[in-house]
Amino acid sequence: xRQTLQTSPAGSISAVTPPRRLRASKEARKNLVAYxxxxxxxxxxxxxSAGPILASAYLSFTRYDLLSAPExxxxxxxxxxxxxxxxxxxxxxxxxxxxxxxxxxxxxxxxAIAIVLNRGLRALSLYRAIYYLPSLLGxxxxxxxxxxxxxxxxxxxxxxxxxxxxxxxxxxxTPETAVYTLVLxxxxxFGSPMIIFLAGLKQIPREFYEAAEIDGAGRWSRFWRIxxxxxxxxxxxNLVLQIISxxxxxxxxxxxxxxxxxxxxxxxxxxLYLYQQGFSAFNMGYASAMAWVLLGIVGGLTLVSxxxxxxxxxxxx
Amino acid sequence: MTATFNQAxxxxxxxxxxxxxxxxxxxxxxxxxxxxxxxxxSSFKPENVIFQDLGLIPRPFTLQNYVAGWTALxxxxxxxxxxxxxxxxxxxxxxxxxxALAAYAFARLxxxxxxLWFALMLGTIMLPYHVTLIPRYIMFxxxxxxNTILPLTIPHFFxxxxxxxxxxxxxxRGLPRDLDDAAAIDGASEWQIFWRIIVPLAAPAxxxxxxxxxxxxxxxxxxxxxxxxxxxxxxxxxxxxxxxxSQDRSSLGSLFAMSVISLxxxxxxxxxxxxxxxxxxxxxxxxx
Numbered sequence: 001x002r003q004t005l006q007t008s009p010a011g012s013i014s015a016v017t018p019p020r021r022l023r024a025s026k027e028a029r030k031n032l033v034a035y036x037x038x039x040x041x042x043x044x045x046x047x048x049s050a051g052p053i054l055a056s057a058y059l060s061f062t063r064y065d066l067l068s069a070p071e072x073x074x075x076x077x078x079x080x081x082x083x084x085x086x087x088x089x090x091x092x093x094x095x096x097x098x099x100x101x102x103x104x105x106x107x108x109x110x111x112a113i114a115i116v117l118n119r120g121l122r123a124l125s126l127y128r129a130i131y132y133l134p135s136l137l138g139x140x141x142x143x144x145x146x147x148x149x150x151x152x153x154x155x156x157x158x159x160x161x162x163x164x165x166x167x168x169x170x171x172x173x174t175p176e177t178a179v180y181t182l183v184l185x186x187x188x189x190f191g192s193p194m195i196i197f198l199a200g201l202k203q204i205p206r207e208f209y210e211a212a213e214i215d216g217a218g219r220w221s222r223f224w225r226i227x228x229x230x231x232x233x234x235x236x237x238n239l240v241l242q243i244i245s246x247x248x249x250x251x252x253x254x255x256x257x258x259x260x261x262x263x264x265x266x267x268x269x270x271x272l273y274l275y276q277q278g279f280s281a282f283n284m285g286y287a288s289a290m291a292w293v294l295l296g297i298v299g300g301l302t303l304v305s306x307x308x309x310x311x312x313x314x315x316x317x
Numbered sequence: 318m319t320a321t322f323n324q325a326x327x328x329x330x331x332x333x334x335x336x337x338x339x340x341x342x343x344x345x346x347x348x349x350x351x352x353x354x355x356x357x358x359s360s361f362k363p364e365n366v367i368f369q370d371l372g373l374i375p376r377p378f379t380l381q382n383y384v385a386g387w388t389a390l391x392x393x394x395x396x397x398x399x400x401x402x403x404x405x406x407x408x409x410x411x412x413x414x415x416x417a418l419a420a421y422a423f424a425r426l427x428x429x430x431x432x433l434w435f436a437l438m439l440g441t442i443m444l445p446y447h448v449t450l451i452p453r454y455i456m457f458x459x460x461x462x463x464n465t466i467l468p469l470t471i472p473h474f475f476x477x478x479x480x481x482x483x484x485x486x487x488x489x490r491g492l493p494r495d496l497d498d499a500a501a502i503d504g505a506s507e508w509q510i511f512w513r514i515i516v517p518l519a520a521p522a523x524x525x526x527x528x529x530x531x532x533x534x535x536x537x538x539x540x541x542x543x544x545x546x547x548x549x550x551x552x553x554x555x556x557x558x559x560x561x562x563s564q565d566r567s568s569l570g571s572l573f574a575m576s577v578i579s580l581x582x583x584x585x586x587x588x589x590x591x592x593x594x595x596x597x598x599x600x601x602x603x604x605x
Contacts, residue, residue: 030428031429033426034422034431038418039418040418040475041415041416041475043475045438048475048477049449049477053449055451055455066455123339128595129587130350132595132598134353136583139536140579141558142577142580143580145561146353146356149356149573150352150355156351156355159368159371160371198599244443248447254558255538274447275539278450279543291445291448291450291451294445294447295447298443
């Protein structure tokens with residue numbers, strides 16, 4: 001009532017305008033509210049992601065030691081990296097070897113166990129939990145320490161070998177074998193891809209198998225003709241995920257080699273070398289360039305996976 | 318003859334093959350857990366026995382390793398534990414809060430440039446940490462934050478791990494809108510809808526976020542190595558590493574003892590929230 005009484009002088013003007021102005025201010029309010037909710041993430045994106053990415057792109061063309069101003073050197077860091085730095089080449093080779101040996105083995109094991117577990121086994125959740133535990137603990141310093149002892153000269157493995165009369169070597173201390181102890185450490189953590197495979201296997205309709213069985217398809221051909229094609233999206237997902245994470249492995253190599261990447265650079269993982277360049281030698285420009293090359297590699301591998309997925313990943317339409 | 322043979326075989330096979338399967342799976346489980354159990358048992362063995370004893374039952378049993386390990390770095394291990402808990406706890410609070418806020422905006426509100434921001438959010442999920450590493454370090458160095466816990470905790474309050482934003486967005490999208498609408502008609506503000514309706518309903522996703530943030534921060538080594546160099550601000554990860562470096566062979570037992578202690582929080586979470594963990598991994602592909 002009071003409102004209607006008050007409106008009379010200005011009321012005639014505002015009576016024409018409200019719809020649009022109201023809508024505009026309502027719209028503005030909606031945006032304001034939404035951006036208030038978004039603000040922490042948005043600030044984080046600018047301050048901790050977007051800004052630093054651009055800054056590291058710039059730094060990758062400079063020489064910079066944190067104390068004096070960055071000095072522009074053009075493409076020098078990249079040129080040195082690919083032509084005059086044998087440790088960089090070694091780091092790339094060690095990491096690639098590690099990734100392309102460990103990830104396929106890890107995923108094969110994960111898939112095999114998932115298939116066994118999927119066949120309506122009793123105590124499924126118990127096995128699933130036990131097999132998952134290493135994935136949960138595996139990234140810690142404690143497990144890396146354990147690995148160092150297990151594969152050391154008088155470690156657990158050699159004690160077992162001694163039981164059958166074999167004199168083992170220091171698997172961690174020998175350049176030819178050191179990286180494969182880390183490969184084993186990754187394979188040991190097959191639990192999380194296994195859980196993802198299990199979820200995928202549950203999605204495959206039972207009728208497919210029953211129909212195939214009626215048609216006389218054997219176990220093997222059911223596996224290759226039904227399970228694998230229908231699981232390709234999951235295989236693809238696991239592959240991309242594991243490759244990306246394997247490329248960035250740091251802690252295990254650092255602990256096992258005492259931060260050196262030894263023996264004879266045999267565990268000099270890419271990120272470990274990046275750390276040495278950036279934070280031991282304080283070549284922050286060079287380390288930034290290495291980070292960008294890493295981004296290129298990871299992005300490139302992801303892209304290749306996505307492009308190739310057309311040919312081997314089967315999506316139900 | 319053949320028919321009865323086949324029948325018999327078919328009847329016997331499931332039982333036999335499932336028994337074989339169980340035996341193989343159990344052997345696999347034992348082989349996988351053996352190193353862990355061996356470390357646990359070794360932590361209760363006297364130093365000189367560890368290298369000669371493959372068995373899992375510590376004989377003679379001793380707590381000496383724990384006593385010695387606790388003070389081996391001249392600073393009690395409890396301090397490292399507290400430091401780790403502070404960093405992990407703050408990271409959990411920051412991540413859950415900031416990610417839930419952003420996720421609500423993406424899942425339920427309309428605003429300008431929404432698609433662009435959403436695409437950028439997805440884009441940062443796969444971004445290697447190392448690309449932002451050096452400029453971040455320089456920034457924290459110039460702010461005078463190196464050797465404090467700020468570089469390790471403050472970014473978590475800005476939802477830097479956008480993977481969790483995505484996780485929570487997906488979860489909120491699956492919630493019915495009826496409750497939001499009813500509350501809106503009753504005059505509830507967006508904040509009230511978020512706080513009173515969405516947060517309680519999205520609890521499973523928030524718990525998953527909290528669990529994985531905790532474990533990842535607890536296990537983190539790389540950024541702690543960069544930012545913390547005073548022994549009094551060491552975390553459990555850094556203390557273990559310092560322990561390895563200073564270790565001579567005679568302190569292996571204490572090293573194992575402290576390693577066991579460092580794994581306790583993750584293990585407790587594993588036992589208490591197993592279902593949550595497994596679901597988190599299977600629905601989203603989170604790495605443990």
